[in-house]
Amino acid sequence: MDRVLFGDNQFFGVNHMSEEKARAQQMRFQDLGAVLDVLDAAYQEGVRTFMCTTHDRVAEICDYFRANQQKYPDYQFYPCMPYAHKYANAVTEHGMLEALRRFLPDDGAIGAMLKGGVALANKDVEAIMQLLIDAEMKMFHGLRTPVIFIQNVITDLLLGLGLNDCFRIFHDHVRNRYGAEPGFITMNVPRLLDVLDGLGIDNPIVCANINKIGFRMCGGIELYEKTIATRRFRPVAMSVLASGAISPREAIDYVCRQPRIESIVFGASSRGNIRQTKQLIDELTRSKMEATA
């Protein structure tokens, strides 16, 4: 994985500090052109991986990069699925069963089975999950997607429910069907690692909040630091700036000093901020490597 990944929260009105700021960003980025300008700026600054939710609008971004492969020959996506509000709103509107049916292919046998109210066997759960993954992946057809993530709201729901098999199904399908490495986004790293270890999923890519103030690091910052230092997994740090609660240098310095963090994902809306953050990560990564050499 690249050291620096570009995130997408700023494009879709997600901001953990302020609803007003989130809305202002939503307004600015309702034009696809504004989104593409920022992605292009990030690419010019050397950030060629876009880690993005499978939001409907990402399909348009995919169209652009499919059409401009000469301009961005090494561009790649790390899809994070699903865009949970899409499902949550459908469940509220239609109920769970009807919502599920709506996200499955029209003519599929599974849909018919759900309609008939037939009890689901294990293989059916696997088949449904595979179909849902395929549906989310459609928009990335023809693009490079070397890592495919499952979103934290789903990871942590499955984790809490104890539906551990689903992680195995996701892992196997992503590898077999897409030749990609599965990644897991979570707010509960230590607990997830216990489960993945139990499933025999070795050295998994796990993306989680890792920041100096311990914001949304369940189990506490000390346990996270110990987990990162001692357990076998490939950490990707997100929310490193804790939505702006920590100054950039202090925030990135903290993450770079943690051992074995492979990648850092961040979002920004201006070329200046992208450059500053990218340079900080490069600089502080180098100085850490020199210190440990």
Add this chain to the structure above:
Amino acid sequence: MVRVGMIGLGKMGLSHVAIVRAHPQVQLVAVCDTMTYLTDVLAKNAGLKCYSDFDRMLAEEKLDALVVSTPSKLHASMVQKALERGLHVFCEKPFVLDVGDGERLVQLAESKQLVNQVGYHYRFVGAFQEAARIVKSGAIGTIHHVRAEAYGPVVLRAKGGTWRSAKSEGGGALYDYACHAIDLVNFIAGTPASVGGVVRHGVFSRDVEDEVYCSLYYANGASGQLSINWSDESFRKMSTKISVWGTNGRITADRQECQIYLREAHPSVPEMRPGWTIRYTTDLTQEVWYYLRGEEYSAQIDHFVRNIEQRKLDGENTFRSALQADRVVSMILAEGAAAGASAASQAGFQPAAAPARKGVWARLMGGAS
């Protein structure tokens, strides 16, 4: 260990199951729902003991507590059965649809000394807790106005088939969105004595209201406004905001931040200068042992479990507290029905029976449909 059973595996129910099951002091004994395709999966793949018959689960399992997240209409009878068996109860909001039922259940829970809590999770959001703390401290002076707003994208077209769109089941924006905002008003500014100027209209729904507006009146002369609309697509998800005006300033809080304006410094909040102070969720949030969708969902379950362990009966969101929200809801329904009846007789149309689209058009254009 607290032995917990759960009934109702809808969206909130499933999320509660995940959080409850992950709690270190809880043994999740069994869950119950009539959706057998779902309980089958949970039984086979998650090793959860599942029932489709509530009475059987209560009869067969040795439980300390029950979590109820069924459609609202079913709350009263299920909570009653659980209390009668001596179980501590956590019930999803709204508590009950009938205030009389609620009063009975409050009595029952209190007389049996059982821990009882309702899922008004906003009381566990750091920014709202901060707003309540500052208002109660007296820092913004005597409160003269409060405004509670909730907007979001739940019903965006004229179709929809869940219990949320059925009046008899406790559907509609009043029970779903407004009661959260009302409970926040009660939490932060106190419970209003009466309501007036009630508007409950469908935007897309036929059977239930999609928007609710009304004035709130306090015994001491203070006033408030409630503004609710769950057919607003411009919001990505439910967004709830409360503002309180006092003689020494004002507070506005939402899930992300708490903005405070003080005219003059106040001894109860020595850390705040006159003018603006902004507190963000990143400072105000307490760490939880397990995170799913928001700290508040875990924090409220943790609160319930701890209260059971300590036999603490006066925690946050007791039935007695949640019933105050139900009382305001019932005032809104009573006032709205009276106002609606007179408006309908004057205008010559029937809001409930008219197709929703036409209803809106008729209202806005002043014509009868």
